[in-house]
Amino acid sequence: DAGKSGYDHFMLKEINEQPRSLRECLHGRPQELDGTVSIDELSEVARPDRVHFVACGTSYHASLYGARLFRERGVPATAFLASEYDVESIPIEEGTLVVGVTQSGETADTLGAIRGANRVGAETLSVTNVVGSSAARETDHAMYIRAGPEIGVAATKTFASQQVALAMLSSALTGESSGEFIDALRALPDQVQSILDSSQTRAIADEYVDADAYFFIGRGYNAPVALEGALKMKEITYKHAEGFAAGELKHGPLALVTERTPVISLLTAESSPEKMLGNVKEVESRGAPVIAITDVPELIEHHADHILPVPETHRHLTPILANVQLQLLSYWVANRLGRSIDKPRNLAKSVTVE
Numbered sequence: 001d002a003g004k005s006g007y008d009h010f011m012l013k014e015i016n017e018q019p020r021s022l023r024e025c026l027h028g029r030p031q032e033l034d035g036t037v038s039i040d041e042l043s044e045v046a047r048p049d050r051v052h053f054v055a056c057g058t059s060y061h062a063s064l065y066g067a068r069l070f071r072e073r074g075v076p077a078t079a080f081l082a083s084e085y086d087v088e089s090i091p092i093e094e095g096t097l098v099v100g101v102t103q104s105g106e107t108a109d110t111l112g113a114i115r116g117a118n119r120v121g122a123e124t125l126s127v128t129n130v131v132g133s134s135a136a137r138e139t140d141h142a143m144y145i146r147a148g149p150e151i152g153v154a155a156t157k158t159f160a161s162q163q164v165a166l167a168m169l170s171s172a173l174t175g176e177s178s179g180e181f182i183d184a185l186r187a188l189p190d191q192v193q194s195i196l197d198s199s200q201t202r203a204i205a206d207e208y209v210d211a212d213a214y215f216f217i218g219r220g221y222n223a224p225v226a227l228e229g230a231l232k233m234k235e236i237t238y239k240h241a242e243g244f245a246a247g248e249l250k251h252g253p254l255a256l257v258t259e260r261t262p263v264i265s266l267l268t269a270e271s272s273p274e275k276m277l278g279n280v281k282e283v284e285s286r287g288a289p290v291i292a293i294t295d296v297p298e299l300i301e302h303h304a305d306h307i308l309p310v311p312e313t314h315r316h317l318t319p320i321l322a323n324v325q326l327q328l329l330s331y332w333v334a335n336r337l338g339r340s341i342d343k344p345r346n347l348a349k350s351v352t353v354e
């Protein structure tokens with residue numbers, strides 16, 4: 001039990017460490033005086049013409065979020081699964097920055113993609129937690145997420161720090177920022193703390209521990225977090241879980257929705273809430289329990305069985321807060337099922353084979 005600081009699992013300890021790890025990630029980067037973001041280790045990096053993210057697992061979900069931020073800030077960006085990125089079939093044009101997102105810096109698939117990009121002469125950057133890791137050494141530039149060591153196999157605090165790092169990276173490299181964005185970044189650690197202090201996920205987990213499957217839906221910036229919520233759930237509970245961009249529900253997955261499949265719905269003010277509400281009504285009418293993660297509870301209260309609130313923030317940062325509720329929900333379901341939470345069967349913290 002050494003190192004668990006009184007928590008039953010490293011995962012719960014690491015979830016609870018997020019206010020501190022996010023403070024570390026932010027330290028010295030958002031500039032209150034002029035409303036910009038500055039990342040010391042990247043002072044040489046110019047605004048790219050386009051960005052390719054390469055990553056696996058949870059880091060891929062962070063990359064989907066990062067790519068959307070770059071696109072909204074005027075730089076075309078795509079997130080690729082590192083294992084599917086081959087520079088022959090995905091040509092790298094002049095001016096492309098290839099960004100490897102990898103907590104450990106040692107994932108073989110991600111290193112393979114970075115090496116391919118290096119081979120064709122692309123500029124490369126890693127976003128990693130480990131100073132001196134292979135990814136940091138083999139890229140032209142490295143940005144550190146400063147989350148501290150993560151022992152639980154399921155990535156939690158490192159995902160939050162990746163999201164915050166990519167929000168800052170997109171701002172620093174595009175020059176797009178605002179006082180409101182800077183203030184919101186700085187407020188995040190306290191807001192995460194408020195969710196940790198008040199989350200009702202344990203009781204909800206108890207209620208739905210026998211579910212057949214769990215579905216996670218969200219739109220826009222919330223869509224990658226829906227994928228991540230489902231990945232976390234399957235990793236540590238061994239139960240069937242799937243995440244979708246909510247618009248896809250009607251194109252197939254709706255056939256699986258019953259009164260035994262809770263639908264965890266990310267409905268926030270800035271990510272098409274009216275359309276999300278339509279999706280929620282679709283599952284509600286099939287009898288599925290609805291658990292809403294929301295900053296606009298008044299919009300969904302008549303259609304949700306449970307509401308897990310998130311505080312208001314800048315619209316780019318909402319998914320960072322929403323994800324904390326999802327982490328806790330998976331944790332408490334796995335805890336109720338007595339799973340091996342810190343070391344789930346068949347999984348490794350860092351996968352060094354392709």
Ligand code: G6P
Pocket residue numbers: 056057058059101102103104105106107110153154155347348349350351
């Ligand atoms: C493994 C871990 C995942 C992680 C993925 C990528 O599969 O179990 O939690 O997201 O590797 O790891 P990385 O270190 O590259 O972020």
